[in-house]
Amino acid sequence: MVQDWRKLEVVDRCVADSYETPTMAETHSLQDLQQPAVSSKVFVQRDYSSGTICKFQTKFPSELESRVDKQQFEETIQTLNNLYAEAEKLGGKSYLEGCLACLTAYTIFLCMETHYEKVLKKIARYIKDQNEKIYAPRGLLLTDPIERGLRVVEITIFEDRSIGSGR
Amino acid sequence: MPGFSGGGVGGGVGGPVSAPPRPFRPSRYVPVSAATTFLVGSTTLFFCFTCPWLAEYVSAVIPIYNAVIFLFTLANFCMATFMDPGVFPRAEEDEDKEDDFRAPLYKTVEIKGIQVRMKWCSTCRFYRPPRCSHCSVCDNCVEDFDHHCPWVNNCIGRRNYRYFFLFLLSLTTHIMDVFGFGLVYVLHHRQQLDTPHAAVTMAVMCVAGLFFVPVAGLTGFHIVLVARGRTTNEQVTGKFRGGVNPFTNGCLRNISHVLCSSQAPRYMGRWRSPQAVEVQPPFLRPSLTEAQLEAKVLDNGIQNDRHSTRSKSSLDQMESQSADAEPPPPPKPELRYPGLPRADTEESSLLTEAPPTPSMYKYRPAYNSPGRNHTALSHPNKMIRGESLDSPSPSILQSSRQPSYRSEPSSLDGATVVGGSVGARRGGGERGEGPGGPGATGVTGGMSGYSLTGRSYTSYPSSLVLSAGGSRSSSLRSAQTAHNPLATLQSEGTTDTSYKSLANQTPRNGSLSYDSLLTPSESPEFESAAHELSPQKPHALFPLATGATITGQSEVVSPSSPLQGYTSPFLSAQIAQQREGQLLQGSATFSSPHRAYLRAVSPTPPSSSGPSETHHLLQHNQDSTSRALRAPSSSSSSPGVRSLEPPVSPPPRSLSLGKSHSYTGEAGPQHKPRSTGGGTVLGGGGAGGGQQAPQSTSRTVVANHTTSKPGGGVKKVTGVGGTTYEISV
Numbered sequence: 013m014v015q016d017w018r019k020l021e022v023v024d025r026c027v028a029d030s031y032e033t034p035t036m037a038e039t040h041s042l043q044d045l046q047q048p049a050v051s052s053k054v055f056v057q058r059d060y061s062s063g064t065i066c067k068f069q070t071k072f073p074s075e076l077e078s079r080v081d082k083q084q085f086e087e088t089i090q091t092l093n094n095l096y097a098e099a100e101k102l103g104g105k106s107y108l109e110g111c112l113a114c115l116t117a118y119t120i121f122l123c124m125e126t127h128y129e130k131v132l133k134k135i136a137r138y139i140k141d142q143n144e145k146i147y148a149p150r151g152l153l154l155t156d157p158i159e160r161g162l163r164v165v166e167i168t169i170f171e172d173r174s175i176g177s178g179r
Numbered sequence: 180m181p182g183f184s185g186g187g188v189g190g191g192v193g194g195p196v197s198a199p200p201r202p203f204r205p206s207r208y209v210p211v212s213a214a215t216t217f218l219v220g221s222t223t224l225f226f227c228f229t230c231p232w233l234a235e236y237v238s239a240v241i242p243i244y245n246a247v248i249f250l251f252t253l254a255n256f257c258m259a260t261f262m263d264p265g266v267f268p269r270a271e272e273d274e275d276k277e278d279d280f281r282a283p284l285y286k287t288v289e290i291k292g293i294q295v296r297m298k299w300c301s302t303c304r305f306y307r308p309p310r311c312s313h314c315s316v317c318d319n320c321v322e323d324f325d326h327h328c329p330w331v332n333n334c335i336g337r338r339n340y341r342y343f344f345l346f347l348l349s350l351t352t353h354i355m356d357v358f359g360f361g362l363v364y365v366l367h368h369r370q371q372l373d374t375p376h377a378a379v380t381m382a383v384m385c386v387a388g389l390f391f392v393p394v395a396g397l398t399g400f401h402i403v404l405v406a407r408g409r410t411t412n413e414q415v416t417g418k419f420r421g422g423v424n425p426f427t428n429g430c431l432r433n434i435s436h437v438l439c440s441s442q443a444p445r446y447m448g449r450w451r452s453p454q455a456v457e458v459q460p461p462f463l464r465p466s467l468t469e470a471q472l473e474a475k476v477l478d479n480g481i482q483n484d485r486h487s488t489r490s491k492s493s494l495d496q497m498e499s500q501s502a503d504a505e506p507p508p509p510p511k512p513e514l515r516y517p518g519l520p521r522a523d524t525e526e527s528s529l530l531t532e533a534p535p536t537p538s539m540y541k542y543r544p545a546y547n548s549p550g551r552n553h554t555a556l557s558h559p560n561k562m563i564r565g566e567s568l569d570s571p572s573p574s575i576l577q578s579s580r581q582p583s584y585r586s587e588p589s590s591l592d593g594a595t596v597v598g599g600s601v602g603a604r605r606g607g608g609e610r611g612e613g614p615g616g617p618g619a620t621g622v623t624g625g626m627s628g629y630s631l632t633g634r635s636y637t638s639y640p641s642s643l644v645l646s647a648g649g650s651r652s653s654s655l656r657s658a659q660t661a662h663n664p665l666a667t668l669q670s671e672g673t674t675d676t677s678y679k680s681l682a683n684q685t686p687r688n689g690s691l692s693y694d695s696l697l698t699p700s701e702s703p704e705f706e707s708a709a710h711e712l713s714p715q716k717p718h719a720l721f722p723l724a725t726g727a728t729i730t731g732q733s734e735v736v737s738p739s740s741p742l743q744g745y746t747s748p749f750l751s752a753q754i755a756q757q758r759e760g761q762l763l764q765g766s767a768t769f770s771s772p773h774r775a776y777l778r779a780v781s782p783t784p785p786s787s788s789g790p791s792e793t794h795h796l797l798q799h800n801q802d803s804t805s806r807a808l809r810a811p812s813s814s815s816s817s818p819g820v821r822s823l824e825p826p827v828s829p830p831p832r833s834l835s836l837g838k839s840h841s842y843t844g845e846a847g848p849q850h851k852p853r854s855t856g857g858g859t860v861l862g863g864g865g866a867g868g869g870q871q872a873p874q875s876t877s878r879t880v881v882a883n884h885t886t887s888k889p890g891g892g893v894k895k896v897t898g899v900g901g902t903t904y905e906i907s908v
Contacts (some may be wrong), residue, residue, distance in 0.1 A: 048458060048459065048460055053273045053274070055274055058308065060288045060289075060290050060295070060308070060309055061288075061289060061290060061291070062290075062291065063290055063291060063425065063426060063428075064290075064308070064309055064310055064323070064426060078464065078465070079462070079464065079465070080465060081465045099441065100440065100441065101441075102432075102435055102436060102439055102440050105441075106439055106440055106441040107435075107439040109441060109442075110341075110438065110439050110440075110441075113442075114251070114345075117250060117251065117254035118254050118258055118342075121442070126441055126442040126444075127441040127442075128441040128442060128443060128444050129442075129444060132444055136452065140452075140456065143456040144456050147456075148456045148457065148458045148459075149462065149463050150462050150463045150464070150465075151458060151460065151462035152458075153456065153458055156452075158444065158446065158449065159268075159449065159451060160268070160270070160271075160274070161267040161268050161322075161446040162444075162446070163267065163270075163305060163308060164274065166273075166274070170458050170460075170462070172460060172461075172462050173460050
């Protein structure tokens, strides 16, 4: 709450003339320098049309229309879907891993990372990369779906303090 | 061997605490201890007494082979016991908020052409993915839930099903081996059966023989399940009996999926990487293309199918996938209806800012009685304004552009607008007209009617309605207390049948919602709802009574729950504080069977501020109906309506105080009668409604479980969802 008040003050003082003077904004309030306020969150749900495999809907949420390109977003989600498909693939690698685990009475899990975990790390790197390159500059932030139990992709929309934007 | 099944506290540095610590129950460990004892004990005896002879006289390979099988069995047993079965972490507040309180209890999704229903889990606060089920023993939603196995004291789910299956296979093999080799020994020592070795061998054979039948049976059962690609849960509940299983990929693929797929990841206790990406303005903006503009108009971003709700909630009650006992969530309001005109810009803006989260609904048991449905269907016009929005169908309701209106549960139907105000009358009149209101469509009309009415008495909405089920803008409801709250509730309920909130709002007997409020369970939503209710834009139009009613509703909210995700712009800290007080009082009020009306006054603010507060609350309620929905009980103080009759009623506080006393003393039973009346009430208290039966009062009640001491005249009551409210006494 306090944060909001401070922001309001800043806006008032700057005559709300958009962020043309970001420096002004910065000097005005410490809050501005730090992470901007979260305006809302969008949740991209799972796509269960092919079963319980991990796949997210590529439908472009309306709330993001003014923030990011549709193509870009869809590409991100599609890549994520591909990565998850790779993680869950029933291939020779996963089979061998299973056999090895059986033979070692599952003690192998103490030292070795499973295939899925490896791909999850890859996904985390990808998301971080996407955030840095594409989403953060647009005031958005993707949350790794693993933190939500692979149920949703949470996209945090940050307040845009430019004039005429959000609240 | 304690199972990991609960996941307990979310581990990891950054990991969130997803599940509350559970009490230690020693009885849970009896079967697993027995199983372990038998397994290890018998095998040890076998190795000590039988194997030496076998190694010497038959083959040295036998003990080695048996040892390998035994170790394999033990390893799988340990994995099945200690491995996280695939517990979903609780959804965070923000995610829950996304669902309006009109959210339906079920969401249908199509999987390979087959409609599958996803049920709302009120404990975990999300729609359960397909094949997921909530285990009541572990109090967690488990992915690909198979069953809860007492012998390993753990749920069997996606992650550990393989180990469980292999455990069964290896155990069967092991039992057969032990029995077989024991038999060989005994047959060779027929003349020396009195020796201890023989005796022990025979004892071990008996144990093995005894366990062989059930274990082999279970193993065979699971072999069939794996081949068919089903879980025990699905098989036992007869999900695909005679139907097609959308989760099967063919026998071979199913088997390979179980045995050869990579180990699924853990969701709980994950190491959360700190946010390394900095988000700083200025932000880039894409240029709006025509297609985007078009899409904007057409699509509201909702990706899930919403219309699975309708009559399912009542049916679903019967269903029980597992021993789920959580109440169904309130119906989720549909997204804004693009075609609906914005009746009130300020309200709209308010709404858009903070999507209402009808958590209350989500906690309500799906008591959508078929009767209620009938009522609603037969009297589509009877719905209160808020209801009218809902009546057509969940989707229509959803479409309401004014979330405040939409989200309000219809349950409070009885709580018509506080009497005396124009709005109240209109509300009453509009009831019937709701659907055919000013707007062209029923929905639209209702909405516009609602909005109009809302304007006159802003504060009525949600807060009033809130009462147990996150009622819809109660303005209508609260205002007209004359109606039989139950009836109103029923009509309201019918519309919301499919909604999660329905269950909350108006149980068949009207007391359900109240009871559910009483039942401790996590219901942060109530709190948030209440909070939402209270902050209102000041409209000094409503009679105090209405305001009081509303306040009452908001009062229910537990002070501890902060507004989640967003802050109402109108909610000043003071109001929030007041609200909390009021809520407490309101809840206390509910308890008293006589005066169900909510006391809007919070204990903290001076009495003089009470009325103004009420107004504020009322206004706010109207604006943020959806938000308000959360507020439980407070609205139920319908009986209180009577007391609210005087337009400027004395601060409810005093009234509530009186009530709280009676309340305190009351135990659960009281709630029932009260809740019936109260349910509708929340808002309803509607001053006008004075005549309402006491039933309206109790609806929301939180009070039921007065847990804490009346410190300084403040009583702590445990409400639904385990929230604790402080009621000033």
